Amino acid sequence: MVPQMIKDSLHACKSLEILTQTNTMTTNIKFLIEGEEEVGSPNLGKFVAGHKELLKADVILISDSSMLSMENPSLDTGVRGLSYIEVEVTAANRDLHSGTYGGAVANPITILAKMIASCHDENNHITIPGFYDDVAVAGPEERALINKAPYDEKEYKDDLGVSELWGEKGYTTYERTGIRPTIEINGIWGGYQGEGAKTVLPSKATAKISARLVPNQSSHKMTEKLLNYFKSIAPSSVTIKAFEHHGGEPYMTPIDSKGYKAAAKAVETTFGKQPIPVRGGGSIPICSILERELGIKIIFMGFGLDNDNLHSPNEKYNIENYYKGIETIPYFHKYFAE
Amino acid sequence: MVPQMIKDSLHACKSLEILTQTNTMTTNIKFLIEGEEEVGSPNLGKFVAGHKELLKADVILISDSSMLSMENPSLDTGVRGLSYIEVEVTAANRDLHSGTYGGAVANPITILAKMIASCHDENNHITIPGFYDDVAVAGPEERALINKAPYDEKEYKDDLGVSELWGEKGYTTYERTGIRPTIEINGIWGGYQGEGAKTVLPSKATAKISARLVPNQSSHKMTEKLLNYFKSIAPSSVTIKAFEHHGGEPYMTPIDSKGYKAAAKAVETTFGKQPIPVRGGGSIPICSILERELGIKIIFMGFGLDNDNLHSPNEKYNIENYYKGIETIPYFHKYFAE
Numbered sequence: 265m266v267p268q269m270i271k272d273s274l275h276a277c278k279s280l281e282i283l284t285q286t287n288t289m290t291t292n293i294k295f296l297i298e299g300e301e302e303v304g305s306p307n308l309g310k311f312v313a314g315h316k317e318l319l320k321a322d323v324i325l326i327s328d329s330s331m332l333s334m335e336n337p338s339l340d341t342g343v344r345g346l347s348y349i350e351v352e353v354t355a356a357n358r359d360l361h362s363g364t365y366g367g368a369v370a371n372p373i374t375i376l377a378k379m380i381a382s383c384h385d386e387n388n389h390i391t392i393p394g395f396y397d398d399v400a401v402a403g404p405e406e407r408a409l410i411n412k413a414p415y416d417e418k419e420y421k422d423d424l425g426v427s428e429l430w431g432e433k434g435y436t437t438y439e440r441t442g443i444r445p446t447i448e449i450n451g452i453w454g455g456y457q458g459e460g461a462k463t464v465l466p467s468k469a470t471a472k473i474s475a476r477l478v479p480n481q482s483s484h485k486m487t488e489k490l491l492n493y494f495k496s497i498a499p500s501s502v503t504i505k506a507f508e509h510h511g512g513e514p515y516m517t518p519i520d521s522k523g524y525k526a527a528a529k530a531v532e533t534t535f536g537k538q539p540i541p542v543r544g545g546g547s548i549p550i551c552s553i554l555e556r557e558l559g560i561k562i563i564f565m566g567f568g569l570d571n572d573n574l575h576s577p578n579e580k581y582n583i584e585n586y587y588k589g590i591e592t593i594p595y596f597h598k599y600f601a602e
Numbered sequence: 603m604v605p606q607m608i609k610d611s612l613h614a615c616k617s618l619e620i621l622t623q624t625n626t627m628t629t630n631i632k633f634l635i636e637g638e639e640e641v642g643s644p645n646l647g648k649f650v651a652g653h654k655e656l657l658k659a660d661v662i663l664i665s666d667s668s669m670l671s672m673e674n675p676s677l678d679t680g681v682r683g684l685s686y687i688e689v690e691v692t693a694a695n696r697d698l699h700s701g702t703y704g705g706a707v708a709n710p711i712t713i714l715a716k717m718i719a720s721c722h723d724e725n726n727h728i729t730i731p732g733f734y735d736d737v738a739v740a741g742p743e744e745r746a747l748i749n750k751a752p753y754d755e756k757e758y759k760d761d762l763g764v765s766e767l768w769g770e771k772g773y774t775t776y777e778r779t780g781i782r783p784t785i786e787i788n789g790i791w792g793g794y795q796g797e798g799a800k801t802v803l804p805s806k807a808t809a810k811i812s813a814r815l816v817p818n819q820s821s822h823k824m825t826e827k828l829l830n831y832f833k834s835i836a837p838s839s840v841t842i843k844a845f846e847h848h849g850g851e852p853y854m855t856p857i858d859s860k861g862y863k864a865a866a867k868a869v870e871t872t873f874g875k876q877p878i879p880v881r882g883g884g885s886i887p888i889c890s891i892l893e894r895e896l897g898i899k900i901i902f903m904g905f906g907l908d909n910d911n912l913h914s915p916n917e918k919y920n921i922e923n924y925y926k927g928i929e930t931i932p933y934f935h936k937y938f939a940e
Contacts, residue, residue: 302799358915361787363882367786369769380715424696428708430706430708431706448803456792461788461812466789473825474700545701546801
């Protein structure tokens with residue numbers, strides 16, 4: 265998320281300026297700016313692996329996360345992993361007249377729709393074989409903690425303009441976005457998409473499909489499963505191309521670490537409230553690489569809000585949140601040094 | 603089909619020139635040029651209704667049809683009708699981050715895919731309630747006649763580049779495109795369609811959906827059925843907009859009429875072979891209007907081929923077919939006058 269990476273840098277730079285000016289700088293800081301987060305950090309991983317000495321540190325602070333609200337500050341305790349693939353279904357070798365050939369030759373949109381429809385059962389449980397195999401099942405305690413976070417379903421629905429939510433049966437909204445893996449169709453296209461009507465039986469239909477993963481799912485294994493699934497269910501009336509875009513592993517940070525405690529205390533200092541630990545729904549592929557290569561735990565300390573329209577038109581970031589971040593981060597350094 | 607309408611005019615004009623030059627003009631000819639066939643002829647119908655005297659004739663010749671092949675000339679005995687709708691599914695009021703909200707809010711692509719998938723059962727039989735209610739079931743004799751037309755499945759598949767055909771169980775290819783109604787998804791779109799990946803949970807997904815109809819299905823009734831079907835199966839986690847683009851009634855012409863016999867004799871004269879009567883798979887909405895308003899039967903006499911890439915890139919029309927049409931049509935006038 266480039267805009268949030270920028271926010272991150274802004275917070276950190278501004279905080280650093282204040283620390284320097286007030287002579288209260290208690291820690292050394294190394295900046296690592298990431299510009300490829302949205303494409304799976306294909307180069308940063310290599311850089312990190314090759315510069316372990318340069319990047320040595322006691323803790324890593326990432327602000328590419330958000331809070332429940334200004335009234336209910338929270339700290340993410342992890343991010344979901346990601347597998348992202350593209351599936352292209354080809355029927356005839358060219359677009360056809362839907363009258364001349366309709367009913368006798370496969371329609372790739374119909375076939376792709378059937379393939380997509382087969383991913384969820386009537387309880388919105390994912391039906392891809394082995395999909396849930398490695399999921400670390402959250403215990404009653406963790407589920408209770410997740411559901412203690414303030415949640416107003418009416419407000420949540422009103423904000424999104426929906427009259428009913430959708431999700432895996434048996435789980436609450438925060439459980440669905442936090443501890444459960446999901447499959448989303450991020451894009452689809454095929455045939456005529458212009459004004460009016462065209463009676464075409466298209467040659468191709470394509471979809472971008474991603475899964476959000478939770479501990480202990482492996483992005484690599486899951487990508488293989490997704491690719492194999494779509495290839496295996498394609499009927500012989502079509503041919504299929506399926507390939508990976510990118511992926512990332514899920515990542516969890518302990519809430520009893522020195523870093524998390526310092527972050528929680530910093531938030532409490534400036535917000536006047538203990539932050540709620542929550543599982544983030546998004547993915548930051550570099551997290552698991554940083555921990556693997558450098559052996560350092562990551563602390564998520566972001567000041568955005570879920571309704572900032574991330575990945576949507578008119579993405580925003582409130583000035584109030586920006587200043588609150590500048591105010592809070594120096595305390596993290598202070599408490600961490602103590 | 604604008605290009606074929608032009609072919610039609612070219613045939614007729616060139617034929618007329620020959621008839622005039624050779625002083626063998628045996629009939630009077632009125633030309634009616636249609637430029638809105640692909641959008642359902644919204645204005646021609648009104649013109650026909652308002653100019654019955656001007657349009658008085660003994661027979662109507664339309665060349666907006668095709669032949670099986672140059673070796674196996676054929677004459678269409680009818681066209682399928684059409685219902686064409688658009689369905690738009692909206693979930694949240696804006697695009698969402700698929701990590702933050704994925705799994706908790708409906709994905710309109712997933713929902714639309716489920717709706718599309720529900721239209722056909724495992725035998726590719728259409729499951730929309732009442733869809734087959736008014737279908738005039740073809741008897742064994744008509745089915746035998748349809749299947750007497752030369753058909754090489756290997757050649758058919760090779761031309762389309764498919765290893766297996768697709769269609770309603772229990773019917774042959776020509777039956778599927780001739781005597782059976784169908785549903786095709788003509789276009790679909792939603793979410794991110796560009797290069798690479800974007801982890802978006804889209805707000806909307808849309809499809810263009812059409813049905814080819816056979817006697818005695820009514821386009822108006824079927825459009826209502828389609829619209830109601832998609833509205834009724836939409837879950838309450840989404841809102842749906844569904845509207846009609848255009849439609850047209852199926853049309854059949856008798857093969858024992860003076861017009862059909864004259865056309866068959868003309869084809870036999872220039873091709874050296876009796877034409878095979880076949881049911882056209884496409885739709886020409888003005889046909890049923892012409893017969894209703896003017897009380898005149900229509901004869902289909904087209905010289906294109908199914909592999910002319912209609913409604914596809916690189917649409918073509920062989921010069922050989924063009925000359926054959928010019929040669930054949932004057933005989934129609936001659937035999938019809940006799």
